Amino acid sequence: MMSLGSPKIYDLPIIQAIFEGNVIQLTELITQREEVNAVDHDKRTPMHAAAYVGDTESINALIQAGGKVNVKDSNWLTPLHYAAARGHDAAVRELIKNQAELMAREKNWMTPLHLAAHNNHIASAEAIIAHLVNVDIADRTGKTSLHHACYNGHAEMVSLLLVKGASVRALDKKDRSPLHLASYMGHQDCINSIVGCGGDINSKDKKQYTPLHAAAAGGQVHAVKMLLELDADVDVTNSHGCTPLHVACNNGQDVVVDVLLQHKATINQLNIHGQTPLHYAAWSHHGALCMELLVKAGADPNVKDINGRTALHMTSVHGFYLRTETLINHGARVDVEDKEGNTSLHIAARHGHASVVKKLISYGANKNKRGAGGMLPVHMACLSGYSDCIDNLITSDSEIATELDTDKRTCLHAAACGGNIECVDMMINEGCQINARDKLGRTPIHYAAACAQYQCVLSLVANGANLTLVDNFKRTPLHYAAASDTDGNCVAHMLRSFPGGTPFTTDSKGFTLLHYAACNGHRLAVNMAIDYAPGDISAITTGETKTTPIHLAAYNGHFEVLQELVYKFQVFLDHKDDKGRTPLDLAAFRGHKEIVDYLLGNGASLIVHDLVTKRTPLHAAASNGHVECVQMMLRYLSKGSQIDVVDNQGRTPLMLAVTNGHVPVVQVLVEQGAQLDYTDKYLCTALHRAVACGFEDCVETLLNAQADSSARDQFGRTPVHFAAACGHVTILDCLLNSGGSPIAVDNSGYTPIHWAAYNGHEKCLESLVEKSGTDMITGNNFTPLHCAIINDNDSCADLLLERMKRETIDTQDSKGRTAVHAAAFNNHVECMQLLLKYGAQVSVSDSNGRTPVMVAANAGHSSVLDLLMGLPSEKLSVDSVDQQNNSALHLACLKGHEECALAVLEKCSNDLIKKANNSSKTALHIAAKSGLTRVVKELIQRGTDLYARDSDDYTPALCCAPNPAVANCLELILQAMLEQKVPLSSDSGQ
Structure with missing residues (x-):
């Protein structure tokens, strides 16, 4: 609900x-010709203010002076909205007496x-309500x-609303009834009133929630009791298959759970995920008391969900020790496997819940069961680094040293990856092989190095880890250490311990440890690696890539590393990688100004x-808004062609800067003489892109620098077209004030007014119409109103209808269609009401000879057709026919739109029902x-004529046949029966 602030107009x-309630002064001001319809920046008028304070005398004085009763502010609120929202009933009555619009809608359609x-x-x-026919009007959300x-x-x-006929079955856009909302909030009096007037106690919203679900979710225990006493279905399910008991358990509503159980809720009901309420109680942080209630009531703790998990799996995730014990004491099996x-036990070990691990083992959990990836619980404890869990999982008869998971990793691999030195030492002491290889060829020290676990590296090297072994990607532990080791300790220790050679x-892609160290900015590792590197950088750039360590350092902004590399290798700085990018291009793209300055x-x-894309470093910097990099580069460029260099799309650096909204870069480029009106391959200028x-x-x-606001792209569209189409009203006003035309016509004959109307940009349309004056209907005959x-x-x-000349409302497009045809074709009832309000003609025929009535009937749009049929017959021309001599009745029957056909029949003449189309078919043939x-x-x-024959010589009766052959047979049989005087029914009385 929006807030209604005081509508102060300056x-x-x-x-x-x-606001002071001084009617005498107000009258004097009106006499002095004070503007009674003045508006503030939110379009609020004195009438809004009078309605807000509820002063009927002020309202009367303003009305007598010409004050508008139905004026709307920027939120589309009328004075009646203000008075109703504030509860000023006298003001409400006064406004209504003066023709205030009762059905006026604000922006949320309230x-x-x-x-x-x-x-x-x-x-x-x-x-x-006293002046309304229907009290069930819905707002934008359907309420x-x-x-x-x-x-x-x-x-x-x-x-009051119920007495006045409000529907208890009205649904909002989420299909929620008033009863859903009252139940969720626990308003018992409202629930009682709604149900007493026929509200469906088991109605469902779009997600299939009933009022009982809603009350259970909100913990509204009294509402739950009331709904159950009113015979609400206690086991009704929502779209996820959850009953109110599931919902209550999930939200930790134990009092509601107790009530539902007392009313015999099915305790082991499965939802679509195979979960019972007990799963929810076990998982929820607020579900402890709910679980106690469920297990005492006999809930089955061994039910598996679709992933094979029981409630015990759920408690193990969060380490709920007491709930774990409760489940086991009530029959939960400890070794149930999920999918x-x-x-x-695996779950508890992975999450480090040692107390739960110990409890499960004490109840007989199998420590040697293999879980995901073939891992034992001890693998998972090692991987997560929980030594206290490992203590509970290792026994004297365990064969930890030889246990491998599916990827052939030992517990030592897992411990080295996890980084807990206690776990590593425990596994070494258990006899795990130091250089055991997994499926990818990696040893434990590969994992320790990749995670920069220095203490683990020390221990593994001290216990004989081989630093020369390569994995399946030809990477040694040093490659991984160089990539991950920030302080260089792992790299230093490995280099000191390297056994010769x-x-x-290089790995399989030609990357060395220097590449990895440079990429990640590990200067210490780079300095150490340089001592082992060959003097020529090309000698370390082999394999699939031309990327050097300098490229990687430049891209990632590691300035000191780049300096070290340039100094060491004295490289050609324009060396290109496999995508043709130089270190300068990469640094400019990422905005690393120190590196850009150094390289330049x-x-x-x-x-x-x-x-x-054939971009230059200047493109790269401009595209990403790196203004300092751009300024540096411009100092090295001459003005002219170099600053306006184009990529393969014809885009200049200015265009890319504009496209991404980098104002400082745009300003710098413009100041340095970048061409404003260059066009790309689509003939778009920088201004087109900005708009x-x-x-x-x-x-x-751009406009301050005299960019051309009338430039046209390949489709003849100006920047004004773009602003109108996109709804950028502030930009549009700038363009119009800079000489942009509101009625410029593109290659298809469309003006900016067309585009604004088509896309529903009301404020843009208002600006365009105001600027265009009497020329607003220009260009393509598919007018802005059509759009x-x-x-x-x-x-x-x-807005358009208010400003259009009466004779232009009925303008026909190239196919003869008016705006009324458009509304009829698309079943837009409110638009049709507007058109009729402004006197649009409804009997105009298009190039196919069809009137709007015929169009609506043909499309089966009964809402629009009913609206049209409510007009006087002389306006409608219901008996009109198209070029095929089909009437609205023919067309409705042809498409099987029975309601539309019946609506036409109420208005059409007897001559029309007998009229045949070009195929000699009457409406009866077709129906x-x-x-x-x-x-x-x-x-x-x-x-109608029962014996009329169409072009196939069939009567209406024969047209009932599914195909011509059957029709011919039917005719022969009927003829024979008539000749033999055989009755058409077994009932001789018929």
């Missing part, structure tokens, strides 16, 4: 008089009655006034293109063929 005297109901203003609601009253527990308001093979080997100072080239992306500051910068109507943009349509029983009956009663 410090206008007229507003001060209203009417004054919604606001009165929401805030429990009975008298205001009564005043409004009626009764929904709002029920949610807030306004029992008296609920009673991955994990028992509760060079540690400077050492002669790195700026005019070099990569192999992917499309909605970057106001970029647009302002607004076809997309159901009723607010835009309303019979389509099986429209009620239409056939009505046509017969209206006296």
Whole structure:
């Protein structure tokens, strides 16, 4: 619910008089011609202020002076909304007496009655309802006034609405009834009233939640009891298969659980995941008491969900010791495996719950069962680094040294990866092989090095770990240490311990330990690796990549590392990687200004293109908004072609900066003379891009530098078109004030007004219409009004209709269709109501000869058709026919739209029902063929010709046949029966 702040309109005297209740002063100000319809920045008027304070005398004075009663502020709130929301019933009555719009909607589609109901203003609601036909109008979320009253527990308001005919079965957009909301909030009086008026106690929302689910979720125990006493289904399920008992357990609502169990809720009910309420109680942090209640009531603790997990698995995840004990004492089996093979012991060991591990073992849990990846519980404890769990899992007869998981990893692999030195030493003492290889060829020290576990590395090396062994990717432990070791301790110790030969080997991609150290910015490791590196950098760049350690250092912003490498190798700085990128390009892309400055100072080239998009380093920096890098590069470039260099899409650095909204970069490039009106391969300028992306500051910068606001892309669209299409109203105003045309026509004949109307951008449309004056209907005959109507943009349509000349409302497009045709075709009822309000013609025929009535009938849009049929017959031309001589009745029958056909029959003449189309078929032929029983009956009663023959020489009766052959057979049989005087029914009386 929005808040209604005081509608202060700056410090206008007229507003001060209203808020002070000084009617005499207000009258004097009006006499002095003070503007009574003045608006503030939120479009609020003095009438809004008077309604807000509820002063009927002020309201009357303003009305007599020409004050508008139905004016809307920026949130579409009318004075009646304000008065109803504040509960000023006298003001409400006064406004209604002066033709205030009762059905006016604010931006959330709430009417004054919604606001009165929401805030429990009975008298205001009564005043409004007295003038309403329907009290069930829905807001944008689908809620009626009764929904709002029920949610807030306004029992008296609920009673009033029910007496006035409010529907207890009205559903919001999530299919929730008023009873759902009252139940969730625990408002018993509202529940009682709703059920007493026929509310469905077991109604379901879109997720299949009933009111009982809602009450259980909210812990509303009294509401739960009331619903159960009213015969709510205690075991009803939602879309996840959860009963109210599941929901209560999940939310830890133990009092509700107790009530549901007393009412015989099915205790072992499975949801779609195979979980019982006990699973939820075991898992939930608030479910301890719920679990106690469930197991005492006989819940089965060994039920598996679809992943094979029992409630005991759930308690093991969180280490709920007491709940674990409770489950075991009530029959839970400790060695049940889930789908991955994990028992509760695996789960507890993986999460380090030593007390639960010990408890499970004491109840006989099998420590030698294999779980996920073939791991024992001890593998999982080692991997997670829980030595206290390992103590409970190792026994004197364990064969830990030889136990391998599916990937051939020992417990020592797991411990080395986990990094707990106690676990590593325990596994070494248990006899695990130091150099055992897993499926990927990695030894425990590979894992310790990869995780930079220095103490583990020390222990493993001291116990004979082989540092020269390579894995399946040809990486030694040193490769992994170089990548992960920040302080260099692991690398230093490994290099000192390296058993002869060079540690400077390459992996399968040609990367050395220097690549890995440089990539991760490990300067100490780099310095140590350099001592072992060959003098030529090309000698360490082999295999599948041309990437050097310098590329990696530049990309990742490791300045000191890059300096060390450049100094050591004296490299060619424009060396390209496999994508054609130089170190400068990579550093510029990432915005590493120190590196950019250093490389430029050492002669790195700026005019070099990569192999992917043909970008230069300047493109790379501009694209990502690195203004300091851009400034550095511009100092090394000459103005002109170099600053406007293009990539393979024809984009300049300025275009890329604009596209990504980097204002400082745009300003720098513009100041340095970048061309504003260069176009890319799509003929878009930088201004087109800035507008499309909605970057106001970029647009302002470009316009201040005299960018062309009338430039056209390959489709003839100007930046004004782009702003209108995207709904960027502030940018649009800038463009219009800079000379952009609101009626420029693109290659398809569409103006910006068309685009704003089509996309429903009301504020943009308002600006464009104001600027265009009388020329707003220009270009393609598929007018802006057509555009607004076809997309159901009723607010835009309303704005256009207010400003359009009467004769242009019925403009026909290239196919002869008016806006009324568009509304009929798309079943847009509110738009059709608007068109009729402004006097649009409903009998105009399109190029196929079809009127809007025929279009609606053909499409089966009964809502629009009913609206049209409510008009006087002389306006409708119901008997009109199209180029095939089909009437609206023919078309509805052809498409099988029975309700539409019956609606047309109520208005059409007897001549029309006998009229044949170009295939000589009457409406009866077609209705019979389509099986429209009620239409056939009505046509017969209206006296249509039963013997009329179509172009195939069939009567309506023969058209009932599914195909021509059957029709011919039927005709022969009927003819023979008539000749033999055989009755058509076994009942001789018929």
